[in-house]
Amino acid sequence: MRFPLISSPHSERPNSVTQTMLWVILTLVPGSLAMTWYFGWGIPIHIALATLTAIASEGVVLKLRGRRMAPALNDLSAVVTALLFALAIPPLLPWWLTVLGTAFAIIVVKQLYGGIGYNPFNPAMAGYVLLLVSYPVEMTAWLPPEMLNHNPLDLEQTLAAIFGSTLPAGLSWDAITMATPLDQMRTQLDLNIMISEIRQSPLWGDFGGQGWEWVGNWFLLGGLVLLFKRIISWHIPLSMLGALLVFSMLFHFLDQEAYPFGLFHIFSGGTLLGAFFIATDPVTACTTKKGQLLFGASIGIITYVIRTWGGYPDAVAFAVLLMNMAAPTIDYYTQPRVFGHGERGND
Amino acid sequence: MMYHPPSNKPVHRLFKFPGGLHLPDNKAQSTGTPIRKARLPAQLILPLQQHIGSAAQPIVSPGERVLKGQPIALGQGRISAPVHAPTSGTVTAIDAYPVPHPSGLPAACIVIEADGEDQWAELPPPINDFEKREPELLLQRVQGAGVVGMGGAAFPTRVKLDPGPRRRIRTLVINGAECEPFITCDDMLMREQPERVVDGVAILMRILGAEECLIGIEDNKPEAIAAMTRAAETRKLAATTIIAIPTHYPSGGEKQLIRVLTGHDVPSGDIPASIGMVCQNVATAAAVADAVLRGIPLISRIVTLTGEGVALPCNLEVLIGTPLKDLVEQVGGYTGKAARLILGGPMMGFTLASDQIPLTKASNCFLAASSKEAPDPGIATPCIRCGKCADACPVSLLPQQMYWYARAHDLEKTQEYHLFDCIECGCCSHVCPARIPLVQYFRFAKSESWDQERERKKAELARLRHQARAERLARLEAEKQERLRIKKEALSRKSKADAGAARDSKQAAILAAAKRAAEKKAKLAQQGVVPGNTEHLTPDQRRQINLADARRKPASGPDDQPPRPHDVQDH
Ligand code: SF4
Ligand code: SF4
Numbered sequence: 001m002r003f004p005l006i007s008s009p010h011s012e013r014p015n016s017v018t019q020t021m022l023w024v025i026l027t028l029v030p031g032s033l034a035m036t037w038y039f040g041w042g043i044p045i046h047i048a049l050a051t052l053t054a055i056a057s058e059g060v061v062l063k064l065r066g067r068r069m070a071p072a073l074n075d076l077s078a079v080v081t082a083l084l085f086a087l088a089i090p091p092l093l094p095w096w097l098t099v100l101g102t103a104f105a106i107i108v109v110k111q112l113y114g115g116i117g118y119n120p121f122n123p124a125m126a127g128y129v130l131l132l133v134s135y136p137v138e139m140t141a142w143l144p145p146e147m148l149n150h151n152p153l154d155l156e157q158t159l160a161a162i163f164g165s166t167l168p169a170g171l172s173w174d175a176i177t178m179a180t181p182l183d184q185m186r187t188q189l190d191l192n193i194m195i196s197e198i199r200q201s202p203l204w205g206d207f208g209g210q211g212w213e214w215v216g217n218w219f220l221l222g223g224l225v226l227l228f229k230r231i232i233s234w235h236i237p238l239s240m241l242g243a244l245l246v247f248s249m250l251f252h253f254l255d256q257e258a259y260p261f262g263l264f265h266i267f268s269g270g271t272l273l274g275a276f277f278i279a280t281d282p283v284t285a286c287t288t289k290k291g292q293l294l295f296g297a298s299i300g301i302i303t304y305v306i307r308t309w310g311g312y313p314d315a316v317a318f319a320v321l322l323m324n325m326a327a328p329t330i331d332y333y334t335q336p337r338v339f340g341h342g343e344r345g346n347d
Numbered sequence: 348m349m350y351h352p353p354s355n356k357p358v359h360r361l362f363k364f365p366g367g368l369h370l371p372d373n374k375a376q377s378t379g380t381p382i383r384k385a386r387l388p389a390q391l392i393l394p395l396q397q398h399i400g401s402a403a404q405p406i407v408s409p410g411e412r413v414l415k416g417q418p419i420a421l422g423q424g425r426i427s428a429p430v431h432a433p434t435s436g437t438v439t440a441i442d443a444y445p446v447p448h449p450s451g452l453p454a455a456c457i458v459i460e461a462d463g464e465d466q467w468a469e470l471p472p473p474i475n476d477f478e479k480r481e482p483e484l485l486l487q488r489v490q491g492a493g494v495v496g497m498g499g500a501a502f503p504t505r506v507k508l509d510p511g512p513r514r515r516i517r518t519l520v521i522n523g524a525e526c527e528p529f530i531t532c533d534d535m536l537m538r539e540q541p542e543r544v545v546d547g548v549a550i551l552m553r554i555l556g557a558e559e560c561l562i563g564i565e566d567n568k569p570e571a572i573a574a575m576t577r578a579a580e581t582r583k584l585a586a587t588t589i590i591a592i593p594t595h596y597p598s599g600g601e602k603q604l605i606r607v608l609t610g611h612d613v614p615s616g617d618i619p620a621s622i623g624m625v626c627q628n629v630a631t632a633a634a635v636a637d638a639v640l641r642g643i644p645l646i647s648r649i650v651t652l653t654g655e656g657v658a659l660p661c662n663l664e665v666l667i668g669t670p671l672k673d674l675v676e677q678v679g680g681y682t683g684k685a686a687r688l689i690l691g692g693p694m695m696g697f698t699l700a701s702d703q704i705p706l707t708k709a710s711n712c713f714l715a716a717s718s719k720e721a722p723d724p725g726i727a728t729p730c731i732r733c734g735k736c737a738d739a740c741p742v743s744l745l746p747q748q749m750y751w752y753a754r755a756h757d758l759e760k761t762q763e764y765h766l767f768d769c770i771e772c773g774c775c776s777h778v779c780p781a782r783i784p785l786v787q788y789f790r791f792a793k794s795e796s797w798d799q800e801r802e803r804k805k806a807e808l809a810r811l812r813h814q815a816r817a818e819r820l821a822r823l824e825a826e827k828q829e830r831l832r833i834k835k836e837a838l839s840r841k842s843k844a845d846a847g848a849a850r851d852s853k854q855a856a857i858l859a860a861a862k863r864a865a866e867k868k869a870k871l872a873q874q875g876v877v878p879g880n881t882e883h884l885t886p887d888q889r890r891q892i893n894l895a896d897a898r899r900k901p902a903s904g905p906d907d908q909p910p911r912p913h914d915v916q917d918h
Contacts, residue, residue, distance in 0.1 A: 002700050003687055003698065003699060006721075007698075008693070008773050008786060009693060009777050010698070011693050012721075013779070017731055017781055020731075071726060071728055114729075115729065116731060117781070118729065233734075282732050283731050285732075336743040336745070338742060338768055339602065339615070339741065340613055340614050340615035
């Protein structure tokens with residue numbers, strides 16, 4: 001009898017890429033449900049649309065590259081990209097923009113660089129930024145959260161809005177859409193309105209916008225599960241949130257009326273989703289522990305700087321992409337001390 | 348004397364190494380029954396190379412009768428070990444046979460047909476008063492008994508015990524960690540024969556002149572810890588601490604164990620002796636005790652046979668050279684679940700194509716793993732840079748980077764990322780979600796680097812040879828030139844005289860010519876024509892001048908010689 005010759009180790013392997021991605025998808029569920037609750041049917045519709053587009057694009061490119069489809073599609077990374085993209089865009093975005101953004105993310109940002117593991121940029125964020133830069137009006141037309149929404153659309157009306165750009169009779173786009181809390185805060189601060197005045201509006205909750213902050217909570221919960229399952233390590237989320245908090249608090253204490261309270265930044269926009277699910281994308285983040293701290297903290301700081309002084313109300317996507325570029329260099333300079341090298345051992 | 352049974356509060360401070368894994372230990376399957384003596388096999392196959400270093404040289408020939416314990420091959424060179432006949436019988440062949448080696452290639456072996464009498468040869472006398480004996484004598488005994496590291500590496504023990512006069516050894520570290528899953532031979536040895544180990548420790552302490560001994564045993568072996576503690580007490584072993592260490596793979600790695608027990612790091616690329624320590628495995632200590640106190644060479648060892656693939660997992664005391672097949676039969680044969688045969692543990696062992704191989708001094712475990720115990724890892728997919736491999740690496744390497752460069756065959760870069768600090772523990776491959784066989788890449792990169800190094804050395808040697816040859820030729824050439832020069836000088840002295848004569852006649856010609864020219868000039872001046880300078884030399888005059896010049900040249904002496912090359916012999 002002959003037995004197979006296989007290289008060690010011969011152990012039962014605890015991890016797989018598919019399983020990792022599956023955990024990311026599962027932990028995104030609470031946040032996605034919360035978003036659906038607050039912002040309506042547009043969220044699941046875009047998730048479905050983006051997922052189908054991502055799988056189709058990936059399949060086509062793999063076919064063109066002459067690769068086997070099954071292993072690449074089975075790893076579920078395309079689904080994660082689609083999900084992250086869909087959670088970042090406004091709920092009533094025209095369907096073709098979702099298709100465009102997802103296809104760009106998968107085909108150009110991921111597959112043209114060689115597929116999973118080789119892409120230097122986070123595909124979902126690159127797709128998002130492409131749309132934000134090219135279609136700023138559509139990309140900033142959000143809906144008010146459920147408690148402030150006087151004209152909620154049902155499933156049929158939402159489908160009509162997304163696929164046919166038609167609204168129910170008597171409603172205009174201006175009437176139903178609304179800027180995000182981050183956007184509003186920024187616009188009004190630019191008009192020299194004081195924060196205490198701005199916060200009089202019913203738009204605001206405890207820390208961030210009504211509804212928004214709860215979405216943030218659910219993403220936080222999912223992120224904590226990822227941490228607990230050791231799918232991600234604490235270094236990037238903690239350093240990113242920490243840096244953002246420290247910076248915003250610092251300015252807040254300098255001038256409480258011009259710079260919002262630190263937790264506003266944590267619970268607004270894409271901060272929590274970004275900290276746990278986007279900045280931690282292993283392919284495009286730093287891999288050394290020291291590097292991850294630097295990477296996360298830089299994203300936090302850049303996010304704050306762009307939100308406060310830059311041209312865009314939210315900046316997580318830009319910050320992540322910028323740091324994606326720096327990641328290989330940071331990794332190179334933050335290599336850990338190898339056992340038996342350096343100061344220890346000779347006393 | 349300090350003993351710290353596990354129930355006591357640990358007095359000894361323990362340290363951590365980075366990374367590592369907590370693995371299911373799977374040890375209970377093979378510890379249920381006591382160690383049994385394996386049946387005497389009909390035939391024993393003894394590889395000449397069971398150790399690191401050069402192969403032993405046979406001193407018997409086919410047809411010769413040998414007795415149990417008789418040396419049949421002697422060590423060659425400083426790093427080598429002899430081989431002894433494990434039983435009495437007849438040498439039937441010295442030839443290449445399949446041996447347990449990852450390469451799967453056959454190697455030279457001595458084959459002994461056992462006669463069933465198991466008749467002992469005359470053994471060297473016991474050295475019971477080793478405390479009063481010279482370490483050198485004990486070292487010779489250890490070497491003569493063919494003792495090598497029995498934890499798997501099989502490095503000749505004498506070499507490790509003799510780190511040179513300038514390296515003083517303070518601490519003897521005894522490795523009873525046995526951190527790999529499934530393996531229990533050291534555990535059972537410590538449980539059942541702790542006195543052998545403890546006696547070995549005393550001898551090793553004497554040889555090294557060490558001040559203290561730390562015995563590290565993973566805390567998943569409480570019986571072993573208790574038995575060893577009792578034995579150390581009854582044997583009144585001085586300056587020895589038995590320490591329960593956390594079960595944490597790979598705590599049994601030499602450098603990892605030293606870190607855990609002492610907090611010291613052995614410098615990269617160096618041996619523990621560089622920080623005053625020597626590490627020996629418990630089974631090696633037992634073999635040392637046998638050699639010194641009983642005169643018995645290393646002809647048997649305890650082997651774990653385990654896994655769902657064998658019917659009755661257990662530990663056997665096995666004569667070195669016993670065919671694995673014989674042993675499998677003695678533990679009830681295969682169960683039908685056997686999917687992979689592994690020699691060594693699941694993390695670092697290598698697979699065997701068949702059980703038609705002999706066991707050697709280094710074989711600690713045979714694992715017939717089921718497809719549940721050793722599942723197919725699946726197809727490797729691209730690295731997603733998750734860093735799990737780096738988190739798990741006990742040496743703090745960046746396996747994902749080394750993998751990247753190993754794949755690109757950029758050996759220099761892999762070495763920059765400390766490829767040679769990799770201990771091939773398998774932690775990185777184990778945790779990789781992309782199922783990349785990282786260790787395989789690293790082994791390959793290492794052997795490629797060695798090949799390259801050999802090539803480089805070869806090329807360097809060729810270059811040096813070529814350089815030496817060029818220098819020799821240059822020297823010969825210079826000497827030839829020198830001789831030539833001397834000859835020429837002699838010649839030129841002669842020709843100088845000729846040249847002098849020629850110069851005289853030339854001068855006369857010049858004078859005559861000048862006179863003629865002056866006359867001509869005067870004549871032309873009268874006619875109103877201005878003369879050129881040398882245009883008016885006759886062809887004859889020109890030739891004369893040229894010839895004279897040519898002769899003058901060689902006569903101008905050694906300044907024109909090329910400089911003699913420096914003597915490069917003594918650099
Ligand atoms: S564990 Fe595997 S996938 Fe993750 S970084 Fe290491 S090699 Fe890449
Ligand atoms: S095999 Fe080498 S690189 Fe991998 S974990 Fe072990 S020491 Fe580190």
